[in-house]
Amino acid sequence: MRTESTRALCICRRWELGIAIGFLVPPVLVPNVKDQDKLAYHISIMFYIIAGVATLLFILVIIVFKEKPKHPPSRAQSLSYALASTDASYLSSIIRLFKNLNFVLLVITYGLNAGAFYALSTLLTRMVIFHYPGEEVNAGRIGLTIVLAGMLGAVISGIWLDRTKTYKETTLVLYIMTLVGMAGYTGTLNLGHLWIVHITAGIIGFSITGYLTLGFEFAVELTYLESEVVSSGLFNMSAQVFGIIFTIAQGQIMGNYGTMPGSIFLCVFLTLGAVLTAFIKANLRREAPETKPQEGEEEEEDSKSSKAPTTVQEEHF
16 A cells, blocks of 8 residues: 555656656747747747646546545544544644644745745756757756656655655755755856756756655644645745745846856755754654554454463463
């Protein structure tokens, strides 16, 4: 049976595939031409394709998706359903979550990491073209490298987490790897060798996407019995807020000072995120129900233990 982390990384690989297509296809559909009419035509074709795919997915969601599975996917989830209060509100759940210091730190560090990823992805083509003019297609391939390496990183880190349950240690290692990869990308972007850029971008993708997957799992562990919808919503909000801030700020820095100061800007905040991650305490609340024996097993053990003294007494007499 699949564990929680394995299920999460399976979902992650699917949205990563969409991002990979987003990096690879647009440079092919929309070539860098000076004729505004031709450019508008190519962009309209791309938007029509996106609208068609989105409409198809919308129809599939309505037809195929169910509100919840027939049976709880795990013992912890079953307990969560049983203890869920019908009077619980989103506001009260949010208040309780913000009283959880470990969760608050994780929301901030996740936002910093995801924001750096969003800024890098948005400005990647601009950075590559600045040092390698006319290489729009290669910029898309570098983005594809980030995503493919991220898919591999999500699989490996998810399997590792299922076996070790080392949530804090794994997320901290991935955070540090992201910082190292970003520093290497910053220092090698202007060397004139695209293959080096592919390697450093792959390191970033391997670690940063793995972290984005495991961050949700770590949050569920820290906030178990609270609604996962609320914690996931706060995570996404943090990612979007930091993503907007980082993208605008890095774009302004790049326009005024160049690509290296813009990348250093992201490195500073990734360093801050790694430091804050070290202060998170791994209070794994969801793992406790998973490791406890079931009621039937407890009753069986109790019955065995109660019969044992009787047997001894009969043999004694």
